[in-house]
Amino acid sequence: MNEEAALRDRALAVIPSGMYGHQSIRYLTPDYPQFFSKALGTRLWSADGQELIDFMAAFGTNLFGYGEPSIEAAAWAQSTAGDTMTGPSPVIVDLAEKLVSMVSHAAWAIFCKNGVDANSMAMVCARAYTKRKKILIATGAYHGAAPWCVPSDAGITPEDKANNVYFEYNSVESLEAALKANKGNVAGVYATPFRHDVFADQTLPSAEFAQAARRLCDEHDALLIVDEIRTGLRLARGSSWDVLGVQPDLSSWGKAIANGYAISALLGSEKIRAAASEIFVTGSYWFSAVPMAAALRTLELAQSTDYLEKTIRLGELFRAGIAEQASRLGIGVRQTGPCQMPQILFEDDPGAKRGYAWANEAVKRGVYLHPFHNMFINAAMTDEDIHQALDVTEEAFKASLNTRVLA
Ligand SMILES: *Cc1c(COP(=O)(O)O)cnc(C)c1O
Numbered sequence: 427m428n429e430e431a432a433l434r435d436r437a438l439a440v441i442p443s444g445m446y447g448h449q450s451i452r453y454l455t456p457d458y459p460q461f462f463s464k465a466l467g468t469r470l471w472s473a474d475g476q477e478l479i480d481f482m483a484a485f486g487t488n489l490f491g492y493g494e495p496s497i498e499a500a501a502w503a504q505s506t507a508g509d510t511m512t513g514p515s516p517v518i519v520d521l522a523e524k525l526v527s528m529v530s531h532a533a534w535a536i537f538c539k540n541g542v543d544a545n546s547m548a549m550v551c552a553r554a555y556t557k558r559k560k561i562l563i564a565t566g567a568y569h570g571a572a573p574w575c576v577p578s579d580a581g582i583t584p585e586d587k588a589n590n591v592y593f594e595y596n597s598v599e600s601l602e603a604a605l606k607a608n609k610g611n612v613a614g615v616y617a618t619p620f621r622h623d624v625f626a627d628q629t630l631p632s633a634e635f636a637q638a639a640r641r642l643c644d645e646h647d648a649l650l651i652v653d654e655i656r657t658g659l660r661l662a663r664g665s666s667w668d669v670l671g672v673q674p675d676l677s678s679w680g681k682a683i684a685n686g687y688a689i690s691a692l693l694g695s696e697k698i699r700a701a702a703s704e705i706f707v708t709g710s711y712w713f714s715a716v717p718m719a720a721a722l723r724t725l726e727l728a729q730s731t732d733y734l735e736k737t738i739r740l741g742e743l744f745r746a747g748i749a750e751q752a753s754r755l756g757i758g759v760r761q762t763g764p765c766q767m768p769q770i771l772f773e774d775d776p777g778a779k780r781g782y783a784w785a786n787e788a789v790k791r792g793v794y795l796h797p798f799h800n801m802f803i804n805a806a807m808t809d810e811d812i813h814q815a816l817d818v819t820e821e822a823f824k825a826s827l828n829t830r831v832l833a
Contacts, residue, residue, distance in 0.1 A: 429473040433461045447571070448485070454797070455786040465492035467806045470794060478794040479815050481768070483802035486656050489682040490727055491806025497685045497723045504719035515715035521722050525693060528664045528725065531673040532693035534702060538712050541655035541680035542570025544692040545616070547707050548676045549574070551694065552614030552649040555701035560608045562615040562648075564595035566623040569616060569653055595621045596631050598638040605646045614649040614676070615639060619657045619666035620763060625778060625798045627771060628763025636670040649675040649698065655690070658683055659728050660737070660767055660802070685724045687717035733805035734766075740812050741765030741803045747816040755823050769800040780826065787822035795819075 437460070438444040443452065444460070451458045459472030468491055470478045483489065490497065508515060522535040538544055549561055569575040573586040591608055594600035595617070605612055617639055621629040643650040652674040657666050659682045667674065675698055680690030688711070694702050727733065745765045752759040757780075758773030772780035781797035788795045793815045795801060 429475075430459055430461060433473055448799070455782055455789075457786050457790050458794075459789075467491040467493065468804050468808075468811050476792065478789065478792050479811055479818075480794045480804070481801040481815070482794055482796055482799075483682075483804045484686055485799075486660070486681040486802050487684075487686045488802075489659055489724065489805055490685050490733065491804055492686070494685055494727075494806070496727065497687075497720050500723035501687060501716050501720040504716045507715075509716045510711055510714045514713040515718065517715050517718045517722060518713065521718045521725075524722055524725050525679070525691060528729070529677065529693050530665050530668055531675070531677065531695045532665075533696040534694055534699055536692045536694075536702065536707060537718065538690050538692070538707070538709060539688050540570065541653075541678060541690050542572045542575070543709065543712075544655070544678035544680060544690045545569045545575065545651075545653060546572050547692045547705070548616075548649075548651045548678055549614065550705050550707065551676060551692070551698060551702050552651065554705050555649060555698055556613040556647060558611050558613040558648075559589045560591050560611045561589060561613055562591050562593055562601070562604050562608075564617060564621070565592045566626065567595065567616070567618055567621070567653075568623065570655075596629060596635045598635055598642075601635075601639060602642055605642055605648065609646065612646055612648040614651045615643055616651045616653055618653045619661060622656060622763060622767065622769070622800050625771075626769075627760055628767070628769045628800060630763070631670070633670045636667050636672045640672045640674075643675070651676045651678070653678050655680040656800075657767075659724075659734075661764060663728050663734065683724060684717045684721035687720035688714070689717035689721050731805075737766040737803045737805050737807075738764075740807050740809070741768060743809065743812050744768060744803065744815065747812070748819060751816070751820045751823055755820075755827070757823055757827070763800060766803045767800045768803070770795070771798070783826040784819075784822050787825040788818050791818045791821060793818040793822075 434444055451460045461473035462470050463473050464471040468479055470480045525535045526532045573582050576582060591604050593604040620631055640650055652667060654666060654677050658679045662668060676692060676694045678692055742765050745761050745768060748761060748770060760771050762769050775781060778798045785795045785797040
């Protein structure tokens with residue numbers, strides 16, 4: 427029996443359903459490896475030793491390549507000095523200063539571990555500031571896996587989500603109607619910098635929508651919370667809505683900011699400082715210094731390199747290659763959103779069956795794509811990686827024409 431199969435059997439005995447979360451291959455196909463023994467640069471190695479070009483970047487947490495030497499060196503140096511201690515290391519101040527200097531609306535930072543910690547803290551902060559209950563969330567948006575926002579019903583009570591009000595992303599009318607219907611009760615409005623829901627085309631917000639969100643929040647004395655957890659450092663070296671002239675009150679960060687080290691952050695503007703000083707928030711590992719040192723080095727790299735321009739250029743190269751292959755082979759695909767965060771869906775594809783078949787053929791041939799979640803172009807990728815991946819995507823398109831519907 428191979429290693430992967432043995433691990434799956436053992437996992438089934440001791441881990442519910444064999445694996446949890448979106449990292450479970452039950453949301454993919456059996457040809458995807460569930461376990462990885464190694465990651466380096468732009469490559470993953472499965473437990474069975476298969477080498478894969480990774481287009482998921484650990485669901486967006488990796489930006490500069492796995493094991494980027496200068497980030498690893500910073501983490502290692504901090505690790506020898508001290509990681510989780512009885513209180514924070516001085517690096518917490520360096521990191522807060524760095525983020526505040528990079529993110530225009532931010533005057534302060536609180537660090538935590540996961541994206542959802544930052545989003546939950548944003549909610550508590552908004553309620554402390556406004557003394558109100560309701561929060562507005564775009565339908566279909568992912569903000570994490572806490573009871574108030576998890577996109578699942580199992581084990582969740584209506585009360586957990588009783589203060590959520592939903593609106594349609596990119597619709598000024600819908601947002602305005604939701605605010606009016608809950609007048610005097612809305613603490614905050616969550617928005618991601620663009621719409622990146624699973625199984626859906628990605629859509630950029632209109633400037634009108636983003637600006638209306640700011641204006642309407644001001645009119646209703648509600649806080650604007652921008653969830654940068656997936657987009658942070660992928661669209662800009664600071665706040666993603668700067669280009670639209672919109673400054674949020676709070677923004678949540680995670681994923682790429684420490685190149686895979688476990689840290690997230692809530693950033694806030696001056697006017698929220700007092701409320702943020704009142705709330706009680708903490709966690710045993712929230713002061714861990716190694717991820718902070720890694721984040722500091724990651725942010726320095728973001729400021730001092732052309733990584734962003736590079737991921738855009740490589741994303742364009744990949745997108746153009748996919749478009750050319752699909753049109754030559756007569757396959758309808760839709761590629762949406764920023765090209766450095768590619769979302770590739772097939773036309774006429776309920777349940778993403780064609781997408782699954784294509785991604786399945788690609789993973790068998792050594793390219794890890796995702797059939798329904800946006801992917802990530804890693805800054806460590808090269809032109810050669812993209813060309814190598816495109817050779818595989820073409821073969822996968824051809825092969826998947828015959829195996830469209832998986833059992
Ligand atoms: C991943 C993600 C989260 C949750 O982050 P975790 O670290 O998984 O808790 C929240 N919001 C967005 C937009 C995300 O992509």
